[in-house]
Amino acid sequence: MWTDLVATPLFGITLTLVVYLLAQHFYRRVSSVWANPVLVSIVTIILLLKGSGVEYRDYARGGDIILFLLGPSVVALAVPLYQRREEIWKRKRPILIGVFAGSLISIVSACGLAWILGGSREIVLSLAPKSVTTPIAISIVEKIGGVAPLTAAIVVLTGCLGAVCGPEFCRRIGVTSPVATGLAVGTAAHGIGTARMFEVDRLSGAVAGLAIGLNGLMTTFLLPVLMVISGY
């Protein structure tokens, strides 16, 4: 009976919501960036599934329904972008240059470090689109010959890291403007970082959302060029 029940979408949806609400509650009480509700929920659910022997594909029946809402959420990023269009348009130059630099540095530093540390070709290529939103990262990595599931995992880890540390890190290095902060976290940590920025500041969130699209476009076109130049 239990095995039948965990294979219904009800199980995955309820588990995700219960754990997320508890994680939010926990986050409010401990006030540490590492208690980030997304990170805590992911770790808790993985441990619960491993501990109880429930298969990931059973959880995913419900999980995928929650994940589906990410699609219309990405479309909805156009709304704050439109609402803050004047403030954003006024800063088009820093935004475009900032994302371009971030996109270039992301590819070069991720691949360069992995290569220096003796990573195999597959690993190096799978790391290239790590700061790009998952669907774009997957299509990029399939074209250049990396391992798509590995890229998906790296992209999520990058997003969690940027969401957890991004706002605090920016403040510590003296980046205080809401536009620059949103741009930094959105460029480095795509959607997960953007979701975090919306909790901090609406303008930062809007700019981070823009950075997802821009970084995706720039990486798509930059990466093949860099591969030709470096001869990798």
Added chain:
Amino acid sequence: MIRGLTLLLLFQLCGEFVSRVLDLPIPGNVLGMGLLLLGLLTNVVDIKWFEEAADILLSNMALFFVPAGVGVMVYGNLIASEWIPISVATVLSTFVVMAVTGKLAQKLETPEQDNVD
């Protein structure tokens, strides 16, 4: 809420359609965001139709990533096989990108703001 969500899904569907027909490397939801922005800027659609649904979705966007993160568990072995280059490159590169983008954007932004103020 339902009207807003329906319209958002329609834009996503249009984005998916364009992405597939033109065989673009850009996913349908990102194209959908571009199409909606275009629709708003050209007054084809009214921002009021979307505000409520967008607000609900965006303030809960973090939740929607949880199942994607749980998916990482399936690739645990793949990551474990070369975890040093993967983790070092991911962590350092993420901080470097934030520092470069944040610092550069703030530096370029400041003189423009002075003109405005």
